Amino acid sequence: MATKKDIFDYLKPRKKIVPGQSYFDQLAANVLETEKVKVVPLYRKPIVWLSSAAAAIAIVMLVNIKTEIPNLVNPMIALNEISSAELFTYINDNIEDFDTEMLSEIIPSDNIEEIDLIATDKIVVDELSSETDLNFDNIQQEDILEYILNEEIDIYDIEELEEIFI
Amino acid sequence: MKALLDDKEIIDLFNQGGNGIDAAFRAIVAKYSERLYSQIRRITRNHEHTNDVLQNVLIKVYQNLDGFNQNATLYTWMYRIARNETLNFIDKEKRRSGVDLDESIMEIVAGHHVLDSTTPEMISSLLEDAIASLPEKQAIVFQLKYFEELKYSEISKQLKTSEGALKASFHHAKQKIETFILFKLNH
Secondary structure, three states: OOOOOOOOOEEEEOOOOOOHHHHHHHHHHHHHHHHHHHHHHHHHHHOOOOOHHHHHHHHHHHHHHHHHHHHHOHHHHHHHHHOHHHHHHHHHHHHHHOOOHHHHHHHOOHHHHOOOOOOOOOHHHHHHHHHOOHHHHHHHHHHHHHHHHHHHHOHHOOOOHHHHHH | OOOOOOOHHHHHHHOOOHHHHHHHHHHHHHHHHHHHHHHHHHHHHHHHHHHHHHHHHHHHHHHHHHHHHHHHHHHHHHHHHHHHHHHHHHHHHHHHHHOOOOOOOOEOOOOOOOOOOOOOHHHHHHHHHHHHOOOOOHHHHHHHHHHHOOOOOHHHHHHHHOOHHHHHHHHHHHHHHHHHHHHHHHH
């Protein structure tokens, strides 16, 4: 009795085509080499990216701090860049923090809110700069003597005063 | 010739770390690369593509060996990686430029009323499609038995499955493949 045939009786796998043994011997070496090379590039590691980003941020911050330091060291330079209008606004907002006597001498008004800030720009700057000069001509001798007495200063210790009084 | 390590020895070697990792990988390549090559080449049908895919497969094996689930066998695990990698490659190549499947993996013996009207290339493609449609274990058993011509005892060791179960699996696989191919050829 003939056995029932299936399609596998009519199919035959072709002879396998396989490279020589040297190909397979080399495979592991190739892959290991590829993997080692892959491991070397640090830029592929997230930790390196994060470190680089952190370093870049730190450098930017340091540069900013460095550029800000001159302003902190010499505040007078920074003051030159501020307009009088800004100064007045600041003084108005922080009036209680200032010596009122000093302000009354600088500002020719009893009420700071009445000042035309833009129009008085030049005056204020002039008065501020003259205030910074040490000019005893504008000070009454009585005022100087009163100051010396109040401060209990020995006038023979001060050369400038010697020139004035002697 | 150097004796091939079994799966457990390979994993133990890998777990030693250091040089053991590379040694374990070399042992895997020595033991399984030829079989993986044949499996991939049956689908890609040329050496260059097979070489590319096989290298990718081995790279994945190297990179993921620490995550290998020891409930499976190394070959089953690698078979799955190779199959996915090959099918992805074929898909990509088809979209890019069309794959030239220039080798047929089968010959047709004259005398079958349906097969006589087809070509070896078409049968080769249908056979691969049929294998791809099988459950993974059946597909592996079929390929190891039909193409690699391994004895059931050898397959049993590699897949940690009884010979009886393997025979049943192979029989079912053949039936399903026949049904698949005849259905495709008749429609």
